[in-house]
Amino acid sequence: MKTVRTLLLACLALSALPASAADEVIVYSARTEELIKPLFDAYTGKTGVEIRYITDKEGPLLARLQAEGENTPADMLITVDAGNLWQAAERGVLAPYASGTLETHVPAHLRDPENRWYGLSVRARTLVYSTERVDPASLSTYEALADPAWKGRLCLRTSKKVYNQSLVAMMIARLGEERTEAVVRGWVANLATAPFSNDTQVMEAIAAGQCDVGIVNTYYFGRLQKKEPGIQLALFWPNQAESGVHVNVSGAGITRHAKHREAAGKLLEWLASAEAQGLFTSLNMEYPVNPEVAPDPAVAAWGGFRADPANVAEAGRLQAQAVMLMDRAGYR
Amino acid sequence: MTAATAVNAARAARRGLRRVPAWRLAALGLAGVTAVPLLVVFAAWLTPETEIWRHLARTVLGGLVNNTLALIAGVGAGVLVLGVGLAWLTARCEFPGRRFFDWALMLPLAVPAYVLAFVVLGLLDFSGPVQTGLRGMLGQDLRLPEVRSAGGVIAVMTLAFYPYVYMLTRAAFLGLGRGTLEAARLLGLGPWATFFRVALPTARPAIVAGLALALMETLADFGTVAVFNFDTFTTAIYKAWFGLFNLQAAAQLATFLLLFVALALYAERRLRGGARYHEGGRGAPAPRVRLRGGRATLAVTAAALVFGLAFVVPMVQLLIWAVDAMGDLDRRYLNLLWHTLGLGGSAALVTVSAALVLAHARRVDGDPLTRGAAGLATLGYALPGSVLAVGVMLAFTALDNGLNTLSRLVTGEAHGPLLAGSLAGLLLAYLVRFMAVAYGPVGSALERLRPSLPEAARCLGAGPLEVLRRIHLPLLRPGLLTAALLVAVEVMKEMPATLLLRPFGWDTLAVRIYELTSEGLWERAALPAVTLVLAGLLPVVLLVRRSAGN
Numbered sequence: 001m002k003t004v005r006t007l008l009l010a011c012l013a014l015s016a017l018p019a020s021a022a023d024e025v026i027v028y029s030a031r032t033e034e035l036i037k038p039l040f041d042a043y044t045g046k047t048g049v050e051i052r053y054i055t056d057k058e059g060p061l062l063a064r065l066q067a068e069g070e071n072t073p074a075d076m077l078i079t080v081d082a083g084n085l086w087q088a089a090e091r092g093v094l095a096p097y098a099s100g101t102l103e104t105h106v107p108a109h110l111r112d113p114e115n116r117w118y119g120l121s122v123r124a125r126t127l128v129y130s131t132e133r134v135d136p137a138s139l140s141t142y143e144a145l146a147d148p149a150w151k152g153r154l155c156l157r158t159s160k161k162v163y164n165q166s167l168v169a170m171m172i173a174r175l176g177e178e179r180t181e182a183v184v185r186g187w188v189a190n191l192a193t194a195p196f197s198n199d200t201q202v203m204e205a206i207a208a209g210q211c212d213v214g215i216v217n218t219y220y221f222g223r224l225q226k227k228e229p230g231i232q233l234a235l236f237w238p239n240q241a242e243s244g245v246h247v248n249v250s251g252a253g254i255t256r257h258a259k260h261r262e263a264a265g266k267l268l269e270w271l272a273s274a275e276a277q278g279l280f281t282s283l284n285m286e287y288p289v290n291p292e293v294a295p296d297p298a299v300a301a302w303g304g305f306r307a308d309p310a311n312v313a314e315a316g317r318l319q320a321q322a323v324m325l326m327d328r329a330g331y332r
Numbered sequence: 333m334t335a336a337t338a339v340n341a342a343r344a345a346r347r348g349l350r351r352v353p354a355w356r357l358a359a360l361g362l363a364g365v366t367a368v369p370l371l372v373v374f375a376a377w378l379t380p381e382t383e384i385w386r387h388l389a390r391t392v393l394g395g396l397v398n399n400t401l402a403l404i405a406g407v408g409a410g411v412l413v414l415g416v417g418l419a420w421l422t423a424r425c426e427f428p429g430r431r432f433f434d435w436a437l438m439l440p441l442a443v444p445a446y447v448l449a450f451v452v453l454g455l456l457d458f459s460g461p462v463q464t465g466l467r468g469m470l471g472q473d474l475r476l477p478e479v480r481s482a483g484g485v486i487a488v489m490t491l492a493f494y495p496y497v498y499m500l501t502r503a504a505f506l507g508l509g510r511g512t513l514e515a516a517r518l519l520g521l522g523p524w525a526t527f528f529r530v531a532l533p534t535a536r537p538a539i540v541a542g543l544a545l546a547l548m549e550t551l552a553d554f555g556t557v558a559v560f561n562f563d564t565f566t567t568a569i570y571k572a573w574f575g576l577f578n579l580q581a582a583a584q585l586a587t588f589l590l591l592f593v594a595l596a597l598y599a600e601r602r603l604r605g606g607a608r609y610h611e612g613g614r615g616a617p618a619p620r621v622r623l624r625g626g627r628a629t630l631a632v633t634a635a636a637l638v639f640g641l642a643f644v645v646p647m648v649q650l651l652i653w654a655v656d657a658m659g660d661l662d663r664r665y666l667n668l669l670w671h672t673l674g675l676g677g678s679a680a681l682v683t684v685s686a687a688l689v690l691a692h693a694r695r696v697d698g699d700p701l702t703r704g705a706a707g708l709a710t711l712g713y714a715l716p717g718s719v720l721a722v723g724v725m726l727a728f729t730a731l732d733n734g735l736n737t738l739s740r741l742v743t744g745e746a747h748g749p750l751l752a753g754s755l756a757g758l759l760l761a762y763l764v765r766f767m768a769v770a771y772g773p774v775g776s777a778l779e780r781l782r783p784s785l786p787e788a789a790r791c792l793g794a795g796p797l798e799v800l801r802r803i804h805l806p807l808l809r810p811g812l813l814t815a816a817l818l819v820a821v822e823v824m825k826e827m828p829a830t831l832l833l834r835p836f837g838w839d840t841l842a843v844r845i846y847e848l849t850s851e852g853l854w855e856r857a858a859l860p861a862v863t864l865v866l867a868g869l870l871p872v873v874l875l876v877r878r879s880a881g882n
Contacts, residue, residue, distance in 0.1 A: 026836070032847040033839070052836045054753075055847060059574040060832040063722050064752070067729040071736045073748055087577050158561045160571055193458065194480055197561045198852035201457070208459035209472060220852060259748075323575040327391040332563060 025264045027053040028061045030079035031250055035284050039276055047270075049263055058084040058162075065093040070257040075264035080250040081162045082119070083169065086316020089116040094253035097265055105272035105290045109311045110249050119249030119312065120271050121280040122287035124305070125167055126245050127236040128221055129213045130206050141239045142171070142246070145213065146186020154190040155202045155211040159326040162319075163199075163217060167246050168326060169318035173310060174243055177325065184329040195332050200224060207231055222285035222298055237305035244308040248315065249289065355796075356702050359693035362686050363705030366712060366764045369723030370590065373715065376583030384572060384581040392568065400565045402482050403489070403550055410490030411546040414638055415497025416539060420527065421635065423505035426620040427628040433635040435876035438495055440642035441818075442868030444825040445492035446555025447845070447861045450854050451646040452488050453479060453559055454653075485562045491642040492556070493549050496818075497542035499875070500773060503814065504535035507780065510619075523621060537779050540600055541772035547596075548714040548768060551589050555827065559849075565589060566716045579722065586719045593714040597707060647865065653858030660859055668860070672840040672867055675830070676820035678755075679762035680770075680871075684816045686763060687770035688808075691778050692800065706771070713768035717828030724761040725832060728752040753835055761829040766822050770815040777811025778804075817871040824868050841867065 029036055033055050040051040054061075058079045065072055065088070077088055088094050094116040102111070102118050110119035127139055138149075145154055157164060171180045192211035196202050199220035206214055221235055237245050252271065254264045270276055277288040281296040288295060421427070422434045456462050456479045467474045477483070508531060516530040532539070554566050565585065573582035623631050686709075694706040712720055728751040736746040751757050781804070789799045805812075827842045834843070841864040848857035 032851055034847055034851065034853075054831075054834065054836055055843075056831040057574065057718075057850075059570075059577075059579075060718055060722060060725075060828070062577075063579055064725055064729070064832065067726050068749060068752065069729075069733060071729070071733055071746060071749055073753070160558075160561075160567070160575060162574070165575060194478065195561055196480075197559055200852040200854075201453075201459070204459035205457075208464060210458040223853075320576045320578075323571070324387050324391075327387065332561060 023048060023263065024050040024052060025075050025260050025267050026073050027051060027076045027078055028065060028074045029053050029055045029077075030058040030061055030084065031055070036078060038283055039271065039279055042276070042279060043267060043270055047266075049267070051267070058087075062088055062091065062093065065255065066091055072255060072257050073259070074255050075258040075260045076252055076254055076267065078120075078250070078252040080123075080248075081166055081315070082249050082251065082312035083162055083166050083316040083319040085112070085117040085249075085251050085253065086313050087319075088253065089114070090316070093256055095256040095258070095261075097254045097261075097268065099265065099269055101269045102272055105269075105277075105292075107289065107291060109309055110247075110289050111251070112253070112313060113311065117251050117253035118268065118272060119251040119289045121250045121277075121284070122289055122307070123163075123248050123250065124218045124245050124287065124307065125163055125215060125248065126218060126305075127213060127238050128203055128206065128216050128233055129236055130209075131232045131234050133209075133212050136234070136236055139213070139236045139238065141242060142167070142215065143175075143183045144238075145190065145215075146183045148186075148190070150190040150213065152190065152192050153212040154187060155192055155205045155214040156187060156195045156331070157199055157202055157214075157216070158195040158197055159323070159331040161198075163248065164215075165319050165322045165326070166248050166312075166315035167215070169315045169322040170246055170308065170310060172318045172322060172325070173314045177321065181325050181329055184326055184331055188329055188331050203231075203233055207233055218287075218299070218302065219285040221302075226298070235302050237303070239308070240306050243310070244306040247287075247307045247312070249312055250286070355689075355693035355696055356699070358689050359702050359705045362690055363709045365760070366709040366767055368727045369720055369761075369764050370708070370711060370715070372723040372726045373583045373590070373719060374587055376580045377587065379580050381578055381581035381584060384576060384578055385584075388568065388572075392563065396563055396565055396568050399482065399563055400551070403486060403564060404547055406482070406486035407489045407493060407550045408543060408547055410486060411494040411497045412539070412543060414490060414494040415542060415546075416501050416532075416535075418494075418635060418638065419498050419502035419505055420531070421631050423502045424508075424531070424620055425623050425631065427623040427631040429632055429635070430620075433639065435873075436639050436643070437498055437635065438872055438876055439639070439869065440491060441495040441499070441821055442865045442872050443492065443643060443646055444555070444827075444842070444845075444861075444864065444868075445489060445549070445553060446559060446827070446849075447650070447865070448492050448642070448646050449485075449488050449556040449559040450849065450857070451649045452484070454854060455645070455649060456484075480560045480562065482562070485557060485560050488556055488560075489546075489550055489553065491638070493546035494638070494642070496545040496549075497539060499814070499818075500538040500542040500776065501535050503810070504538035504776075504780075505531060508534060537776040541776050544597065544600075545713070545769060545772055548593060551593065551714050552716045554716050554718070569716055569719060573718075583719060583722075586715055589714050589716075590711050593711060594707065597710075647862070650858040650862045650865070653855040654862045657856045657859045660856060665860075665863065668839055668841050668844055669863060669867060671838050672824050672842070672864065673870070675758065675762075675838075675840060676824040676867075676871070679759055679766070679823040680816040680820040682759050683763050683766050683770045683819045684774065684812055687767060687774045687815060688812065690767075691771060691775045692804070694775075695778055696796070710768035710771050712764035713766065715765070717765065717826065718832065720765055721761055721829035721832040724757060724764065724829070725752055728757050728760075753833065755835060755838075758830065758833045758835070758838075761833050762819075762823050762826065765826065765829060766819045769818050769822050773811045773815040773818065774808070777808050777814075781807055814875060817875045820871045821868050824864065 043049065044051060065074060065077065077094065079085055089112055096115040098115050106118045129139060168180060168184060199216040202214040202216055203221065203224050205211055218235060224231060239245060252268055254261060254268060258264050272290055274290060274293050277290040277293040280286055281288050281299060285296055285299050287299065418437055422430060422437065454460055463476060512530060513526060516526045521529060552566065554570060557564050557567055569582045569585045572578050572585060690706050690709055693702050732749045732751050735750060740746050786799045786803050789803050825842060827846050830840055830842055831846060841860045844860040845857045
């Protein structure tokens with residue numbers, strides 16, 4: 001009994017303390033430390049606002065945010081893939097944050113129509129091919145990779161990765177479920193080997209001659225190119241005459257129960273500003289969302305492309321459908 | 333009745349009253365604590381997800397179950413052959429290099445399975461140096477069997493998990509007294525018959541404990557199968573959660589893992605029946621069998637092959653990669669190292685203490701409730717880390733939210749989370765996850781302790797605590813140390829629960845490895861991986877030194 005009373009008193013004593021300092025923002029991030037810490041450091045250096053964060057996969061972070069409810073310490077959720085942002089918004093853990101600055105910096109199709117989240121960097125998922133064995137003129141669209149001409153020549157990353165789930169989800173939005181399933185079945189039939197666990201392996205397999213063409217996010221190609229400048233691979237921008245290249249975002253939103261809502265809002269605005277956007281593209285070779293910021297020179301060297309203008313939130317709405325479709329098609 | 337006997341009778345009665353409930357209560361309390369996250373997982377059945385189940389059953393479930401069963405069979409057979417075989421070689425035989433392999437064969441314990449997995453794939457996949465080199469020599473059309481297959485995963489897991497069987501079995505073989513073995517030989521048993529009919533049955537609690545750890549690790553593994561993109565029951569759990577965003581369905585899938593493990597453990601207990609195995613007296617250790625000629629060569633080759641594949645090759649590859657990433661080595665690494673060691677040490681202390689209480693209670697008080705409690709408390713090991721972590725997190729946030737409501741009522745202000753995201757939460761997750769790791773060695777050490785010893789002590793008037801302090805603890809010290817060091821190594825390698833539940837800023841080496849590998853930066857993950865292996869070697873070397881004293 002005595003210990004219980006002591007514990008209770010201790011809790012009450014703790015509760016009398018201020019919950020946290022005023023000049024800080026607490027972030028749950030599914031974007032790895034590697035890619036956010038330099039941004040946070042720059043912001044803290046500039047403004048003196050401390051940023052505390054944990055990183056994890058989006059699933060556990062979202063579960064934690066939901067369970068903590070109004071007692072969450074988190075002010076901001078940063079995650080990759082619009083599908084995850086859409087889920088977070090659907091589950092009510094993000095609050096709308098209207099801001100003129102953000103509206104000018106982030107194009108409409110790269111943010112939530114209800115302002116619950118904003119894209120911060122653009123990731124293009126495109127084709128990569130062997131410059132030794134593939135004539136780029138033989139490439140056209142994602143869908144065309146289902147053609148029997150590519151039998152035994154295609155390498156893919158696992159369907160468990162959200163990037164592929166979003167790609168297929170956006171195809172469902174565009175082509176409908178039936179045609180998309182036929183395409184995915186065609187892909188599976190064309191595989192040279194079982195799907196890989198990451199994009200880099202896909203590219204290395206193409207370079208080694210196990211297959212000729214694959215689908216990857218451009219920044220993985222950038223990293224590999226940096227490591228092996230002479231690698232016999234090139235990017236191809238598909239669907240230019242049709243829907244455009246599939247793009248996705250990493251992004252952030254402010255939590256519904258943020259204790260430092262204003263400070264978090266300022267941070268979010270800064271993340272979309274020219275200064276931070278320059279860091280985004282140079283850190284990870286992604287494309288800036290802010291149209292006024294030029295991509296990193298290495299990124300710009302891959303040439304311009306027409307991106308799919310559909311709102312990336314669709315990827316979230318159709319994600320579960322896409323996952324089930326890929327299961328049916330036998331895409332592991 | 334004289335006054336003295338009356339006092340004695342009263343004392344005995346009081347002791348009798350106090351003894352049973354105290355241990356039982358402690359065991360039930362501990363089981364309760366560990367059961368809460370498991371119950372949270374089971375509670376997912378309150379909202380059945382029939383649509384997802386139907387989808388899984390129609391599409392992938394069959395394959396998943398087959399894959400999982402193949403893994404269990406393959407890894408089970410693999411760790412038994414390697415673990416028991418090598419334990420017999422180093423504990424009971426003498427061959428060139430025996431003293432070295434004795435401890436060297438434990439080192440792979442420090443290599444996390446997910447690290448071994450990415451090294452093996454980096455080396456052996458189509459685009460890796462081995463196949464590229466072979467194609468250079470034998471022609472570009474060379475096609476070798478696929479590494480990313482059931483066989484590949486089984487090989488990696490066998491090499492990563494055999495040390496559990498090896499360590500525990502080796503200790504049991506070393507403990508075989510000269511008397512036991514000599515009696516067997518005197519009764520006319522040859523060396524093989526002695527092994528199968530005397531040594532194996534005596535070591536069975538240890539072998540089963542090791543096998544159970546290896547198989548639960550196999551069932552719960554996510555890292556290795558994710559690297560190989562090999563679909564198991566665990567990957568289905570993660571897919572339901574991350575792909576279909578359905579935590580309920582994920583938890584429901586996870587309950588099947590738990591049921592499966594509970595059944596397996598129950599079956600083992602039933603099969604063993606009433607058999608009890610106790611050390612046949614301390615006495616001098618039996619002399620080793622000296623192997624010569626072809627047999628000695630075979631023994632050295634086997635030991636060297638396992639050690640090389642499970643430890644030397646991955647370490648060399650990691651070091652080669654790490655050299656390229658030395659630029660990453662900064663002050664933060666000290667912090668990561670400190671967090672890793674600190675968490676490993678404190679979790680070991682907490683978990684082993686709890687395991688001792690549980691195992692002791694089960695022994696002095698064998699009623700079904702206490703036995704069930706002990707069984708329940710060891711199930712967490714079979715649960716994939718993230719699912720377990722969510723269970724702990726949900727339980728803690730519920731408590732936190734309650735406390736916050738209370739504090740808002742009293743003071744008008746909430747204090748934010750106290751448990752979730754605190755060190756206590758993390759340690760509880762480790763306790764639940766690794767109770768089985770501690771319970772195995774502690775329990776099997778207790779089982780091999782002759783019941784007559786504490787009974788004699790009790791007859792001589794020692795109280796239960798005194799028996800624990802003066803009889804059990806000294807005799808159990810080896811088992812307790814083994815348990816503590818095993819837990820420490822496990823905790824240092826642990827990834828998903830650490831990720832989800834660590835307090836702000838408490839990054840560990842495993843967290844760093846996760847961050848880099850999730851970006852596909854395997855080469856750069858080599859530096860934290862090497863550091864993690866080296867940190868993990870600390871407890872392993874302590875284990876080795878302890879067992880060398882045997």
